[in-house]
Amino acid sequence: MDSKIELVFKKDKLGIGRRKQAVARVFLQPGNGKVIINNVPGEKYLQYNTSYLDSIWAPLRALSLENQYDIIAIVKGGGLTGQADSIKLGVARLLCKIDSQNRVSLKPYGFLTRDARIKERKKYGLRKARKAPQYSKR
Structure with missing residues (x-):
C-alpha cells in the first residue's frame, strides 16, 4: 500500500455515518475537492446524480471548505440515497472532530443529526410489516 494513502486511513481521522442500512467510513484529505467512494470516482459511483453529490458536499x-479537502469514503449496505446521506453525516462528524468550532456552524443545518428512521420489522400473520393478506368475507 502507498505510504501517502496509509496516512489518510488513521482511526483518529475517521468519521462514521449511518443511514438506514448504509454505513460509511469517511476520511478527509487536503486536496482540491474530489470525491472517491469505494475506490471509484464519486460522480461515477453515484451515477452522476447531482442531488447525491450536493448532499455529500453540503x-x-x-463552512466554505469545498475546494480544500478530498473526500474518501468506504461504504457498505443500503442504496445510493442511504449511502449518500451516510457519507454526509460522516463528513460532518469528521469536520467537528477536526475543529470543535465547526459544530456550532453545522448544528443548525441538521448535518449532525442521525436520521433514526429504519425499516419496521415484519409481523407474523402479515406479508410485510403492515401488508395483510387479502380479506375475503365469503
Whole structure:
C-alpha cells in the first residue's frame, strides 16, 4: 500500500455515518475537492446524480471548505440515497472532530443529526410489516 494513502486511513481521522442500512467510513484529505467512494470516482459511483453529490458536499459548503479537502469514503449496505446521506453525516462528524468550532456552524443545518428512521420489522400473520393478506368475507 502507498505510504501517502496509509496516512489518510488513521482511526483518529475517521468519521462514521449511518443511514438506514448504509454505513460509511469517511476520511478527509487536503486536496482540491474530489470525491472517491469505494475506490471509484464519486460522480461515477453515484451515477452522476447531482442531488447525491450536493448532499455529500453540503457540510463543506456550509463552512466554505469545498475546494480544500478530498473526500474518501468506504461504504457498505443500503442504496445510493442511504449511502449518500451516510457519507454526509460522516463528513460532518469528521469536520467537528477536526475543529470543535465547526459544530456550532453545522448544528443548525441538521448535518449532525442521525436520521433514526429504519425499516419496521415484519409481523407474523402479515406479508410485510403492515401488508395483510387479502380479506375475503365469503
